[in-house]
Amino acid sequence: MKLLTLNFLTCARKACKATNAAFPLHPKDAELEIVEVELSPLFVRNILPRVEWEALRTLCQDLGLPQLPATAPEPGELFTPNPSDGVEGEGIEEVGEEGEPTQTLKDLHHVLLETTIREGKLVCGSCGHEYAVKEGIANFLLPSHLV
Amino acid sequence: MPQYLVRLAQTHESFRKAELEALAELAGIDIKFDFYDEDSPFCILALPSPSSAATLIHRSILSLSIHELWARGTDYPSLHASNHLSSSTFWPPHTTSSFRFTLDSYRGSRPSATQRTLIDSFAYMPLTGRIKMSNPELSLTIFEDFATGATAPRALYLGRLLALSGRAAKTTYDLKKRAYISTTSMDAELALVTANMALAAPGKLFYDPFSGTGGFMVAGAHFGASVWGSDIDGRSIRGKGGKAKRDVVSNMVQYGLMSRYLDGFVADLTNSPIRGARGPGEDAARGGWLDGIMCDPPYGVREGLKVLGLKRDPGENGERLACVDRYMEEGYIPPKRPYSFEAMLEDILQFAAVMLVVGGRLSMWMPTANEEGEDGEGQKEIGIPMHPALGLVSVCVQPFNKWSRRLLTYRRLSSDEISPEALSAMASRKKRVHGNGENADDLNDFRRKYFQGFKEPEAEHTADRQ
Numbered sequence: 066m067k068l069l070t071l072n073f074l075t076c077a078r079k080a081c082k083a084t085n086a087a088f089p090l091h092p093k094d095a096e097l098e099i100v101e102v103e104l105s106p107l108f109v110r111n112i113l114p115r116v117e118w119e120a121l122r123t124l125c126q127d128l129g130l131p132q133l134p135a136t137a138p139e140p141g142e143l144f145t146p147n148p149s150d151g152v153e154g155e156g157i158e159e160v161g162e163e164g165e166p167t168q169t170l171k172d173l174h175h176v177l178l179e180t181t182i183r184e185g186k187l188v189c190g191s192c193g194h195e196y197a198v199k200e201g202i203a204n205f206l207l208p209s210h211l212v
Numbered sequence: 213m214p215q216y217l218v219r220l221a222q223t224h225e226s227f228r229k230a231e232l233e234a235l236a237e238l239a240g241i242d243i244k245f246d247f248y249d250e251d252s253p254f255c256i257l258a259l260p261s262p263s264s265a266a267t268l269i270h271r272s273i274l275s276l277s278i279h280e281l282w283a284r285g286t287d288y289p290s291l292h293a294s295n296h297l298s299s300s301t302f303w304p305p306h307t308t309s310s311f312r313f314t315l316d317s318y319r320g321s322r323p324s325a326t327q328r329t330l331i332d333s334f335a336y337m338p339l340t341g342r343i344k345m346s347n348p349e350l351s352l353t354i355f356e357d358f359a360t361g362a363t364a365p366r367a368l369y370l371g372r373l374l375a376l377s378g379r380a381a382k383t384t385y386d387l388k389k390r391a392y393i394s395t396t397s398m399d400a401e402l403a404l405v406t407a408n409m410a411l412a413a414p415g416k417l418f419y420d421p422f423s424g425t426g427g428f429m430v431a432g433a434h435f436g437a438s439v440w441g442s443d444i445d446g447r448s449i450r451g452k453g454g455k456a457k458r459d460v461v462s463n464m465v466q467y468g469l470m471s472r473y474l475d476g477f478v479a480d481l482t483n484s485p486i487r488g489a490r491g492p493g494e495d496a497a498r499g500g501w502l503d504g505i506m507c508d509p510p511y512g513v514r515e516g517l518k519v520l521g522l523k524r525d526p527g528e529n530g531e532r533l534a535c536v537d538r539y540m541e542e543g544y545i546p547p548k549r550p551y552s553f554e555a556m557l558e559d560i561l562q563f564a565a566v567m568l569v570v571g572g573r574l575s576m577w578m579p580t581a582n583e584e585g586e587d588g589e590g591q592k593e594i595g596i597p598m599h600p601a602l603g604l605v606s607v608c609v610q611p612f613n614k615w616s617r618r619l620l621t622y623r624r625l626s627s628d629e630i631s632p633e634a635l636s637a638m639a640s641r642k643k644r645v646h647g648n649g650e651n652a653d654d655l656n657d658f659r660r661k662y663f664q665g666f667k668e669p670e671a672e673h674t675a676d677r678q
């Protein structure tokens with residue numbers, strides 16, 4: 066399970082969704098695995114504004130990964146400046162007009178898409194419920210007394 | 213605008229126009245249908261340029277090719293007259309090109325001698341290049357459209373081939389050649405069409421909350437989207453087999469799409485672990501964070517939502533299982549509860565309304581009737597579910613012998629397109645008899661989120677500021 070995925074998941078319990086403590090889930094006894102993924106600069110650029118940066122930092126801290134900067138990189142830090150710099154567009158079609166992906170973008174790709182939790186548990190900081198991750202697959206089904 | 217002829221596949225007729233419209237939207241191409249008939253595989257479009265025509269068609273599943281329309285007629289004399297009229301426009305750039313003429317008769321059959329005669333009747337055109345049957349520079353096709361049982365065509369067209377469609381993907385992804393499938397897997401053709409309707413494309417995030425064997429994930433990834441899937445049935449996510457494992461991942465590997473595969477996880481949409489959009493600077497207009505949702509919810513509610521326990525392999529991790537909670541076990545059977553099909557549809561729409569970006573699409577399959585009467589009697593037609601934050605884009609119907617199903621496509625509206633009256637009406641609507649009380653609460657939840665700009669979590673957020 067990729068760290069990117071974890072950034073979009075919280076406790077499945079309705080009571081927890083309304084609390085800050087339930088997000089992000091905290092990995093426990095996590096066994097990490099690095100899985101190489103082909104770089105898609107376009108995807109990294111599009112996904113970055115949707116990532117909860119603070120939660121990602123917390124997660125990296127929990128996992129003992131290198132510390133991330135305090136704030137998310139700006140869009141301008143993801144690509145080297147292009148000499149034929151046009152108008153910055155928000156559409157995805159313009160990506161060809163961007164420069165080369167920077168090391169910052171490659172690092173983000175590595176953290177978000179190549180760093181995965183192979184085995185372990187995900188613990189809700191609100192209710193303490195533990196979700197199992199086995200062979201990279203997390204199980205979010207709740208026992209009947211928590212539904 | 214110049215006219216182009218699309219040679220459509222004569223199948224899934226009610227999906228064809230919607231697919232072309234979706235592809236035009238995706239590519240930002242201005243499209244106008246000058247002629248379209250469900251009974252014909254020929255469709256005439258007005259498009260800005262030949263290059264826009266090629267862009268439009270290149271990932272279409274339900275068309276075969278697109279052609280620059282040189283002439284049209286109701287019989288051969290009128291076709292030739294039309295050809296002469298546009299000769300100064302179309303002929304000059306091609307007079308010395310290598311070329312070929314072909315005849316495409318729909319519902320008609322022409323003996324080869326007749327074919328030759330028909331093609332020879334165009335000998336007046338000043339084409340001096342050599343005839344080349346494979347990859348000529350100029351490929352002209354005479355299209356004949358016969359009504360059923362007719363002896364003469366009702367319409368004729370002459371067109372220059374511009375581009376072939378993406379229909380070859382139908383064969384590439386054929387379920388017969390896919391390692392991991394189930395009886396409920398959607399066929400490759402319609403899964404790909406679904407991905408077109410939902411505007412799957414590179415850089416986008418797609419999700420299927422009923423992913424099963426991952427057919428929509430494969431289709432979305434084929435068009436470049438990065439895909440997530442979840443299913444309440446853990447077995448479908450975990451897959452089959454020991455060493456030679458067959459699962460969604462092995463399908464992705466088979467097609468070389470692993471770089472688009474994000475994750476699969478086990479989850480129930482009614483207690484989804486997926487967070488809403490969060491954080492400062494968020495406003496209602498931004499919506500959520502998914503670009504598209506594709507799904508084929510379980511039809512037979514009773515089978516579909518009953519989750520069966522996996523036969524536990526006692527040899528595997530026996531020791532570990534003994535010391536974890538029962539619900540952590542692989543064979544854990546989640547609680548069943550009454551859940552009507554309509555309630556599920558509303559939950560899906562609600563989920564989409566919260567999770568989609570503005571302009572993001574939900575493409576969802578549903579049967580047109582539920583299975584109230586087991587004998588087929590007393591079937592109740594299910595209306596098209598609606599949500600104030602979702603605009604209905606298209607309704608496509610696939611008829612079967614005794615039933616039919618629809619592909620519904622919605623677009624997440626922007627805040628100024630959403631009627632506040634409709635939102636409050638929905639919120640105050642008396643909750644329908646659903647077998648559980650959650651639906652109305654969810655609707656209220658949407659309304660609250662909407663007016664608070666989808667800042668989550670609401671409870672603490674509000675408390676923080678008091």
Ligand SMILES: [Zn+2]
Binds near residue numbers: 078087189
């Ligand atoms: Zn919790």
